Ligand code: ATP
């Protein structure tokens with residue numbers, strides 16, 4: 001059976017980008033057609049400045065939101081990364097397989113390191129080695145497919161390289177996984193800064209739609225989205241990133257094809273109004289279900305406990321085999 005693995009970091013409140021780029025497919029497709037594991041990757045959240053109480057709160061919130069969005073514990077495995085020690089065990093072997101240079105080439109490292117420095121902070125070593133842990137997350141499970149947003153393409157390529165290299169050096173141990181991306185919504189851009197991707201850990205929030213935003217907040221953010229001065233509604237990602245992003249979001253939320261949708265509009269105002277309503281409708285059931293689940297923390301705890309137990313059982317033999325392959329005893 002096809003094995004799928006993917007994750008989300010508890011670094012902030014989940015966004016429309018997380019939903020359209022990743023979560024929605026986990027819910028609508030992946031859990032139905034494969035043996036799918038989904039993980040709140042809390043160890044990754046420690047690669048940037050963090051507040052312990054907030055990480056704890058956001059970990060629970062992310063798990064609750066994944067269930068609210070429609071992950072079904074009867075169909076998939078949902079767990080928290082730090083509860084399965086195999087990830088860290090294997091991460092070390094990945095650090096011993098990767099080179100310093102290939103880690104430094106990662107765009108996410110460069111961007112997040114620059115952001116940490118701009119805030120006057122230091123760059124955590126774990127931010128550099130992040131892709132080693134991510135490779136371990138994926139490879140520990142014999143994963144075939146990793147459903148992610150387009151921003152993760154480079155990390156997935158590195159994961160594949162590490163799997164191939166490890167297998168060549170030490171014998172066939174890992175499945176070489178491939179990334180899968182959604183047809184639309186693979187890269188949702190910030191509404192205020194449409195040349196950068198929407199991200200949950202960004203400090204400014206006016207350009208970020210959060211899954212738990214009230215309908216009024218969603219409308220306000222979409223109606224204030226940056227467009228351009230040309231006034232025409234056409235789909236040109238390079239020339240008019242703001243308008244193209246709105247068309248992408250509309251296509252992802254209401255169906256259709258972005259360039260074709262553009263033909264139906266003569267003003268930005270009308271486009272924004274439709275985008276806002278489409279987003280509000282997509283988020284409505286998620287918010288409602290989240291409120292119900294948040295009132296039952298015992299249920300969420302139980303799901304995560306069972307998920308971690310299953311994940312441990314799946315990861316353990318392959319990680320043990322990897323330890324033995326490199327000359328350690330396990
Ligand atoms: P952070 O700012 O902390 O990196 P993030 O919003 O990028 O947060 P992640 O937890 O890093 O979220 O990523 C979770 C999943 O969501 C990944 O599959 C990632 O590719 C996807 N994703 C993140 N942002 C977007 C976006 N703007 N558009 C589409 N997919 C996205």
Ligand code: MG
Nearest residue numbers: 009151199200
């Ligand atoms: Mg990210």
